Amino acid sequence: MPSRSQVQRLLADGLDYEEAGHRLGVPAGQAFLIATGLPADGGDTLTAAEQHRAGMPQESTQHLADPPAENxxxxxxxxxxxxxxxxxxxxxxxxxxxxxxxxxxxxxxxxxxxxxxxxxxxxxxxxxxxxxxxxxxxxxxxxxxxxxxxxxxxxxxxxxxxxxxxxxxxxxxxxxxxxxxxxxxxxxxxxxxxxxxxxxxxxxxxxxxxxxxxxxxxxxxxxxxxxxxxxxxxxxxxxxxxxxxxxxxxxxxxxxxxxxxxxxxxxxxxxxxx
The missing domain is CATH 1.20.120.520 (nmb1532 protein domain like)
Known part of the structure; x- marks a missing residue:
C-alpha cells in the first residue's frame, strides 16, 4: 500500500491523481483517499479545514471515484x-x-x-x-x-x-x-x-x-x-x-x-x- 508521503510527492511533482495512482499501482480514487483521508465521491459535506487539506484539488473529484469502465x-x-x-x-x-x-x-x-x-x-x-x-x-x-x-x-x-x-x-x-x-x-x-x-x-x-x-x-x-x-x-x-x-x-x-x-x-x- 503506498504511503501518503509517496502520493503527495508525486502530486508535488505536477502529476494528477490518475497518473500518480497509475505509477503507484492503485486506482486514482484510492490515491486521493491516501493523500487526503477523504473519499473521492464527495458524498460528505466538507468542513473548511478539510477543503484546505494538502492534496485537495479545486475541481470535483467524482470522476476519481467512478473511473471510465472498460469493456x-x-x-x-x-x-x-x-x-x-x-x-x-x-x-x-x-x-x-x-x-x-x-x-x-x-x-x-x-x-x-x-x-x-x-x-x-x-x-x-x-x-x-x-x-x-x-x-x-x-x-x-x-x-x-x-x-x-x-x-x-x-x-x-x-x-x-x-x-x-x-x-x-x-x-x-x-x-x-x-x-x-x-x-x-x-x-x-x-x-x-x-x-x-x-x-x-x-x-x-x-x-x-x-x-x-x-x-x-x-x-x-x-x-x-x-x-x-x-x-x-x-x-x-x-x-x-x-x-x-x-x-x-x-x-x-x-x-x-x-x-x-x-x-x-x-x-x-x-x-x-x-
Whole structure:
C-alpha cells in the first residue's frame, strides 16, 4: 500500500491523481483517499479545514471515484480469441451443427383458447428468439461467420412471427381494448405506435448486413422495443381479463388462432422443414 508521503510527492511533482495512482499501482480514487483521508465521491459535506487539506484539488473529484469502465469484449485481441475458441472447440462445433432456433411445440395448443393466453404464449416464443439473438455474438463482439449467419436467420424467424402476430392484435385485440376499457383508445393508440416503431426497426434490420455494426445496434434496439412492448401489453391483459367476459376472450382467441392457421406457411430460413 503506498504511503501518503509517496502520493503527495508525486502530486508535488505536477502529476494528477490518475497518473500518480497509475505509477503507484492503485486506482486514482484510492490515491486521493491516501493523500487526503477523504473519499473521492464527495458524498460528505466538507468542513473548511478539510477543503484546505494538502492534496485537495479545486475541481470535483467524482470522476476519481467512478473511473471510465472498460469493456474487454470490444478489443481486437478478445475478438480474435473468441473466434479461435469457437473454431477449435469440438463441443461448440457440434452444437453449431445441430443448431435449430425454431421455437419448439405448437404455436397455439388445443387447450389454449383465451385471447390473452394465446398472445402471451406467442410473446414468449418471440422473446425466446430474441434471447438467442442476444446470446450469439455479433460482429462487434467477435462473432464468427456461422454466428452472423445464425443471427440473420433468427431475425428472419422473428419477422415471420411478428408479421402474423401484429396484424392479429390489430384486428382482434385492440378493438376489444377500445370497447372494454375506459382508457382503451389511449392504450390502443400507444400500443400501435410501439408496434409501428418495432416493425420499422425490424425492417431496417432485415435490410442490413449481419457483418456490420449497424446490424448489432438495430438488434439491440429491437430487443429493447419488444421487451418494453410486451411489458406494456401484459399490463393491458390484466385489465382486459378484469373487464371483458371470459366467453368473449375465448371467442377472440379462437379467431386469432384461426387467422394464424390459415396464413401461408413460410419455409425455415435455412431451408429446414418439419
Amino acid at each position: 474487454p469484449t470490444g478489443k481486437d485481441g478478445t475478438r480474435r480469441w473468441l473466434r479461435r475458441r469457437a473454431v477449435t472447440d469440438r463441443w461448440m462445433r457440434q452444437a453449431a451443427e445441430q443448431w435449430d432456433a425454431r421455437p419448439k411445440g405448437d404455436r397455439a395448443p388445443g387447450d389454449v383458447h383465451e385471447l390473452t393466453s394465446v398472445l402471451t404464449r406467442d410473446h414468449d416464443r418471440v422473446t425466446g428468439l430474441l434471447k438467442q439473438l442476444k446470446a450469439l455474438p455479433g460482429v462487434t463482439k467477435g462473432g464468427t461467420g456461422p454466428d452472423l449467419a445464425r443471427r440473420e436467420s433468427l431475425v428472419a424467424l422473428i419477422a415471420q412471427a411478428l408479421e402474423s402476430h401484429e396484424p392479429a392484435e390489430q384486428r382482434h385485440l385492440w378493438p376489444a381494448v377500445r370497447d372494454a376499457l375506459d382508457t382503451g383508445d389511449r392504450l390502443a393508440d400507444q400500443a400501435v405506435e410501439q408496434e409501428t416503431e418495432g416493425m420499422s426497426t425490424l425492417t431496417a434490420l432485415r435490410g442490413t448486413s449481419p457483418d456490420s455494426e449497424e446490424f448489432d445496434e438495430l438488434a439491440e434496439r429491437l430487443e429493447s422495443q419488444v421487451r418494453r412492448h410486451v411489458a406494456f401489453e401484459d399490463a393491458v391483459f390484466t385489465r382486459l381479463r378484469e373487464n371483458l367476459p371470459q366467453q368473449d376472450r375465448e371467442r377472440l382467441g379462437a379467431e386469432v388462432v384461426e387467422a394464424w392457421q390459415s396464413a401461408p406457411t413460410v419455409p425455415h430460413p435455412h431451408g429446414r422443414q418439419d
